Amino acid sequence: MGSSRSASSRRLDQGLESVMVWVLRAGGWASVLVTFGIVITLVKESWPFFQAVPFVRLFTDTMWTPLFSEPQYGIGALLAGTLVTTGVALLVAIPLGTILAIYLSEFAEPQFRDWVKPMLELLSAVPTVVYGYFALLTLTPLLQKIYPDLPQFSMLSAGMIMGIMIVPYVTSLGEDAMRSVPMLLREGAYALGDGKLGVALRVVFPGAFSGLAAAYVLAISRAVGETMIVAIAAGLQPRMTVNPLESAATVTAFIVQVSLGDLPHGSIGYQSIFAAGAVLFLMTLGFNLAGHALRRRFHRAT
């Protein structure tokens, strides 16, 4: 009797287990399917665009004016906006985020760390539209006091705020990576007579580099794809420039701008946003692959 009951409960366990396996498998496939769906939509919608506009024109034209009567398709004008705002954001986020990560992992008291980390992570929970208006209405006027010629919309202001937004990504992942460096490695350096700062910079930092590289790549992807902040504060005029003191539209800002308008479905202007989206997608894909390669290389080293 006892054995038959345990046999039936074992059957139940096995049944439950196979159900769970299917649920988990479905969850795993869902993310893959969504990604494929996005790729298919991008290709399908931008296909007619590339039928009408030769691919090389994306790089030979110097302006991005797909809605004009004599349209130009120089995507460089949008990429410049994306790359400059991203660059400014990284100049803020990588040093600040890394220093904070080193401080929290190696110097801060545990109680202080437990208090500060959630606060910091709250920064990434602020809606980006709030960040956008903060850049436009608070930071830009402040920057104009230092540099009066700064226009109302500027890539500098939007990029700096975007940098603040992604600091928690860098800090949180970076701190995890540094804390997972084994204590044994730190003790090895202390035993040779090194101090706290030396151990942090010479042993923990290189030891955590694969994790830090992952944090940086995530930050880049986040900055490249960010939309609201740049649409609000960086301007909507595509401009081929690398000067952060000017205003310029990014790829994402252009997509928002066009999709909010009343362009007819199927027009070349409408399709251009998918072409822009496809280029953006390839960019983030490239960064992620580079990040993976970097991570693998350093992972083997540690």
Next chain:
Amino acid sequence: MSVAPEIAGRDESEASASDTKALPKVQIHGLNFFYGTNQVLRSVTMDVPALKVTALIGPSGCGKTTLLRCMNRMHDLYLGNRYEGSIVVQPDGTDILDASVDPIQVRMRFGMVFQKPNPFPKSIYENVAYGLRLQGMNRRKELDEKVEKALREAALWEEVKSRLHQMAHNLSGGQQQRLCIARAIATDPDVVLFDEPTSALDPIATSKIEELIVELKKRVTVMIVTHNLQQAGRISDMTAFMYLGELIEFGDTNRMFTNPAKPQTEDYISGRFG
């Protein structure tokens, strides 16, 4: 382990030749150590002889590793630890537990090799140069010479001389541990502390490290914690047996292993407990 009897045989002849009392290098006196309120070492007093291998043995939790880590003030890295007593290093007579002594200065005189190989995520060369750079050596030529000397002494030079600038993690476990020994001796410390240095290694790598330790005592004083009694017998001149935080017996290794004075020592050595 075919090499083991050979090492043991050679060591025996050396140990009997060194019966004359050696000068003390480190004098530990009345050492108490506390983790918070928990007393882990109880009034340990012993003279560690210069240019000899002194083994610390005893069952798990007896305080042998804690004692070793007092020698280079490693316990200072963690909050709530407290020392009482003195550890005097000769010939200068510095008490390294004195409040005025900087633990960093202490650690520059005491090299340490850990239970598991812990090379830094750097090149082979930079691993060995790490301590040298900390002591202010920056001239390339000088560094090159010191790094080569240390790697030769650690019996690693021939294996790595063509790839000094590759990452240390590409080495095997035994090579990594010899690299850590090279790193510890590169700065010419007074004493090298070994904390169960072969517990993560295979027998062949272990016998290489043991040969190396015996070779090392020609120029540095060695203290080694080991849970392997045969190892203590093979490589040490002096043995300290610890139990429950106390030093039970300390003396010549051959004498301790053949004719222990205390019943606890005999019980431990004959395998009745531990």
